[in-house]
Amino acid sequence: MNRSPHDLLASLSEMLPSHPQLGTFLAAIWNEVESANNLADFCRGTAQSLQAATAATAVQFQQQQPNGEWRKIASNGNPRSVTASQFEKWLHAEIVPGETASLLLTLPDEPNRMLILDGATRLSPGYLQAIREVVILALARFLQSVTQSQRATHLKAILSMVQRWQQTDDLPSLLNQMAESSTEFFQAERASIFLWDKPKHQLVGRPALGVEDGKLVVPDDKGVVGAVVQTGQSRRVDDMLGHEVNRDIDKQLEFHTHSLLCVPLLDRKAKVFGAFELINKRSGNFTTQDQQGLEEIAVHAAAVLESSQQIAELLESRDRIAAAQAAEIQLIGESPPMLKLRKNIERIAATKLPVLVLGENGTGKEVVSRMIHYHGNRRGQPLVSVNCAALPDTLLESELFGHEKGAFTGAHETKPGKFELASGGTLFLDEIGDMSLPGQAKLLRVLENQVLTRLGGQIDIEVDVRVIAATNQDLPQLVKENRFRQDLFYRLDVVSLYLPPLRDRGNDILILAERFLVEFARKARRETPTLSSDAQSRLLGHAWPGNIRELRNTMERTAFLCDRDIVTAEMLPIDTNRSPQVQQVPTQLDLTEATNRFQADFISYHLERSGGNMSQAAKNMGLHRSNLHRKMKQLGLLEERE
């Protein structure tokens, strides 16, 4: 244990009468602090004065290297060589007195150093401890003054570097210049600047020196650079922690990363928009000073990059990509409910209102949420999905709101939640009805205040997220049963969109079936087969409990399994047992009444399946439309409909 400088001084004054040589030593070592040119000089001078102060036969300073080995930095006299096992033993004991006294000189964030005094047999442990503390104090002061003067030189170099960058407005050459000058400045082998393409969950590294065409694309949740953009914290990795490095990239580039330093690039609002990475320090590992230096450079780099004209162009092209994505989302269907739904989506996409999407499984709730996102002005920002049913309560909260390091067992590092990741964009909460009550309470708070606190965190983090929630459950019923918060229900239910089950979409079944058939026939590299009229009737008559997902799977199997040009009803892989039946007519009715009841049920059934489309229903029943109309009038069905 080191004492405070005050206590140390008091103890030294007590020792002075019995160790008069101490006074000369203190004056000499202080002189080294003031005048030594570098660390070796300092150690050499100190070794000399120490030999006098301790009457040792030889004195040496050793320094531990990043690979764990020890290297002599200075000595006086004729020091004996020391074995690795001795170093190992001495490293675990602060002072080893005896024939040879070894004193460990540890400084925070610095490599280990050791002072070895040969033939120092007569010295008391108290005296040795005082010597050790004096050397540590002097060493720390010396290194601090070196760092300060180095820092001044660093700052000057950074300034001239940044001035050069400001004269370049072409983005690729700017990025190139940044990477090249920092590689040189930090004595690294490579450098990359990664720009975060959030909507695509990718990091685009430019330039990656040594990479063909200078461009590298990596997922935004992998490796050190992924961790840096996700957490906004710098990382330094050396060989001992090498498992953190994304070795896939190394393999791809036939390169071995042994040390790495990566810092975030922050915009004016302190949001991460990229990362600056240096790879392989030419000698040893990156130091704390390197990290501070790169963080400083990153501040300037971020400012220059942010004002670069071409970043705007990059964002525009991102918008073009988003527009292309929007065009790709298909909400197929021409039935009245689907036409209305499409109109509603267009109307609400431009707003930030929360949306609740309701409907059975497989009815297209996720497709709808993607349409809302990609047709709105948030489309250049991320769309993040969370399935609330797939996560246990305990994980759900940290997944949504993030956690701080140490918030719970296993929280080895700070992690932002999906809310933060969706910042500026949209969060799709699927199966919201399955969210736990504590989760609901937190969600409500975020929706109301637009701020969140990470699990185990103290500070409020502002979030700007549009929430789209979906469920196949009866939320009002869950509210009645106290399984869903009423206030949250009202919050989410500002706009609700209902997706009818496929069986109620009438002819949409055939439109969808044909589209899927075309899609999968192309995949199966075959001509698209046609659906016979009995196959069409079978499709229209099936209940589709799995909705569009089931229809899609059925058509996929048909495209791959049916080897004819025409698909007949028997060839369809449909489980007919699950189709609804026309209601059984009670046997106590007379024949006319029973026939009428059957006809009414039968017609209603087909009308329902055709989404109210009379022509289609008539066709499915093998009738002319006018005959169906007459029949319906006769059965009193028209009044009901009008």
Ligand SMILES: Nc1ncnc2c1ncn2[C@@H]1O[C@H](COP(=O)(O)OP(=O)(O)OP(=O)(O)O)[C@@H](O)[C@H]1O
């Ligand atoms: N109107 C539609 N047009 C084209 N494809 C659709 C349509 N609706 C759904 N699909 C397709 O059907 C499948 C299921 O859709 P989706 O995942 O959106 O349903 P969901 O209601 O979210 O299901 P779940 O409740 O099970 O999560 C997807 O492959 C989707 O692309």
